[in-house]
Amino acid sequence: MREERDIFGKYLSRHNLRDTPQRELILDTFLKREEHISAEQLYDIIKKRDPSIGQATVYRNLKLLSEAGLAREVDFGDGVLRYEHNYNHPHHDHLICRSCGKTVEVVDAVIEELQKRIAEQYGFELTDHKMYLYGNCGNCRKKSK
Amino acid sequence: MREERDIFGKYLSRHNLRDTPQRELILDTFLKREEHISAEQLYDIIKKRDPSIGQATVYRNLKLLSEAGLAREVDFGDGVLRYEHNYNHPHHDHLICRSCGKTVEVVDAVIEELQKRIAEQYGFELTDHKMYLYGNCGNCRKKSK
DNA sequence: ATGCAAATGATAATCAATATCAATATAGGT
DNA sequence: ACCTATATTGATATTGATTATCATTTGCAT
Secondary structure, eight states: OHHHHHHHHHHHHHTTOOOOHHHHHHHHHHHHOOSOEEHHHHHHHHHHHOTTOOHHHHHHHHHHHHHTTSEEEEEOSSSOEEEEEOTTOOOOEEEEETTTOOEEEEOOHHHHHHHHHHHHHTTOEEEEEEEEEEEEOHHHHHHTO | OHHHHHHHHHHHHHTTOOOOHHHHHHHHHHHHOOSOEEHHHHHHHHHHHOTTOOHHHHHHHHHHHHHTTSEEEEEOSSSOEEEEEOTTOOOOEEEEETTTOOEEEEOOHHHHHHHHHHHHHTTOEEEEEEEEEEEEOHHHHHHTO
């Protein structure tokens, strides 16, 4: 948390950007939450602490946190962009329940390696990827029986 | 092509839906194109044959084609939903060039198997997945040198 | 303290996609 | 062929997430 603040502070000064109370509030609130969060959701939470904050500011600064390497955008395909922690939070993919929305973070070294190989096969240099596994979680399967 | 028309026709009558010239035109035009296409792009093409067609009709019927199993939605994450053939066109994933947008369809049986296994590990029953590999294709890499 | 560029907040604008709704067209029965 | 019920269409308005605009405020280097 202190580290993240440092990184952000350095990113700001290195890019001639300014340190504002709104930015600090957004960073802190974002860091306190562990799950993926949308700009809208974060805005709702932040409004309680500072009712005068504008939602455009939240949108803007989540983008900024991504550029600074502290957040990462996640697109589950439901039309809403979410953000997750990027610092000390290595790459992973997502397993998502189609009926309750529960998500699990997963990684598989073999898959990662195969992806790289596939790309090379077609002359591509792989930069990144998105993999979303959709299904029904144990709970939901029980309920529907 | 005849087969697809048959399937569509049967789907329509089975669901108490009607056979309209617009639907036929949309299906035919969609089938003629091999690449992924957005509703907007398809609309632009179709307008040339039938300038009186409404774009809502194109949107509506691409959704319908998906439900009938003839099309499949693809979301590359750029905010536009695209459609690709689904009949006689088995599941595959996509390799996408970040700089020119070129796409290649890929499949890897091992990855597919691993995905299923990961899901099971977490008590999920896998229904489907999305995997997009992003990188730079051979051509673009040459150019940037 | 001062000045300038960056940031904010309110609001309007985008953009893809969907909803609404009156007018039209289709399919099945007569 | 004609009716009729209802699906479909096309035009348009609306939505919902996100971004752009812009006047005002603010951070910060000098």
